[in-house]
Amino acid sequence: MRTRTTLTERLALSSEVSAALAEGRPVVALESTLISHGLPYPQNIEVAKASEAAVRAAGAIPATIAINAGRLLVGLDDADLTALATAPAGSVRKAARPSLAAALASGNWAATTVSATMIAAHAAGIAVFATGGIGGVHHGALAGAGPAPQPTFDISSDLEELGRTPVAVVCAGPKAILDVPATLEYLETRGVPVVAVGQADLPGFYARSAGIAAPESVPDLDAAADLVAAQLGLGIGNGILICVPVPEADALPGEVARTVGERAIAEATQERVAGPELTPWLLARIAVLTDGASIRANTALIVNDAGFAGALAVLLAAR
Ligand code: PSU
Ligand code: MN
Numbered sequence: 001m002r003t004r005t006t007l008t009e010r011l012a013l014s015s016e017v018s019a020a021l022a023e024g025r026p027v028v029a030l031e032s033t034l035i036s037h038g039l040p041y042p043q044n045i046e047v048a049k050a051s052e053a054a055v056r057a058a059g060a061i062p063a064t065i066a067i068n069a070g071r072l073l074v075g076l077d078d079a080d081l082t083a084l085a086t087a088p089a090g091s092v093r094k095a096a097r098p099s100l101a102a103a104l105a106s107g108n109w110a111a112t113t114v115s116a117t118m119i120a121a122h123a124a125g126i127a128v129f130a131t132g133g134i135g136g137v138h139h140g141a142l143a144g145a146g147p148a149p150q151p152t153f154d155i156s157s158d159l160e161e162l163g164r165t166p167v168a169v170v171c172a173g174p175k176a177i178l179d180v181p182a183t184l185e186y187l188e189t190r191g192v193p194v195v196a197v198g199q200a201d202l203p204g205f206y207a208r209s210a211g212i213a214a215p216e217s218v219p220d221l222d223a224a225a226d227l228v229a230a231q232l233g234l235g236i237g238n239g240i241l242i243c244v245p246v247p248e249a250d251a252l253p254g255e256v257a258r259t260v261g262e263r264a265i266a267e268a269t270q271e272r273v274a275g276p277e278l279t280p281w282l283l284a285r286i287a288v289l290t291d292g293a294s295i296r297a298n299t300a301l302i303v304n305d306a307g308f309a310g311a312l313a314v315l316l317a318a319r
Pocket of ligand 2: 154
């Protein structure tokens with residue numbers, strides 16, 4: 001009896017993704033936790049399809065990644081996307097590096113977070129990945145807050161993954177629900193370049209600015225491609241985080257993003273929400289507190305990131 005199945009053997013590439021990679025054409029990985037846990041139906045399926053369309057419009061092939069039947073699927077079809085988007089709440093696992101094996105062993109559908117998506121993308125040979133936001137250092141991770149005086153150590157495995165897996169991750173910056181300065185320090189310690197595009201300020205996910213300077217900034221897409229090529233060319237192992245601000249028309253004012261973020265965190269602490277449930281809980285609570293405006297910002301920034309990543313992959317493939 002076979003007792004071991006390697007990561008490579010677990011990969012199941014769609015024929016389109018497989019052909020594109022074999023021919024050296026640009027491919028962009030997309031994650032699936034934002035479909036199953038990050039956004040409500042029907043916005044989740046709309047954004048999943050719009051992200052794929054944005055990657056195609058830029059001239060690249062989208063590869064949405066998820067888990068089913070013990071395989072890491074790289075490239076989902078419409079039926080797969082619908083299955084993930086319409087699954088009853090709680091029925092789809094959230095697979096990160098620490099929960100990847102359990103998700104594969106379960107045999108069921110699981111969605112991949114940034115960390116698990118990076119693992120699959122890298123194993124498949126995909127160097128560019130677009131998402132909305134990465135996980136980070138949560139408030140209270142390092143110092144106790146409110147009624148929880150002990151540090152929680154809730155630091156997303158996304159940050160470790162960026163430190164060890166050579167993939168360029170395009171996002172809209174760390175969310176206001178995170179301890180943003182601590183998240184930047186952690187990424188620095190792990191050797192991850194954090195790059196703002198088109199501005200000196202770090203993009204703030206729902207807001208154009210997180211209110212602090214980005215460690216690195218480039219003026220435009222071309223300069224971002226130069227930096228990604230330089231980073232990945234070094235072969236020193238870690239990834240790179242490219243932060244593209246949310247489109248102006250759908251952004252929340254920085255003050256609003258911070259205020260609702262703080263309120264949602266205070267409520268989560270009071271309700272003792274912790275662990276992998278915390279990020280989805282905060283996102284859903286912020287949607288209520290902003291009367292849906294956060295959902296509009298979230299969908300706009302995800303699709304915008306996908307288009308940027310498509311264009312980035314096209315430039316990198318041409319080198
Ligand atoms: N940011 C979003 N929506 C999301 C996520 C992040 O705006 O759905 C997901 C991503 O998949 C990310 C994960 O990798 O949440 C981080 O979860 P945690 O904080 O539990 O590590
Ligand atoms: Mn966590």
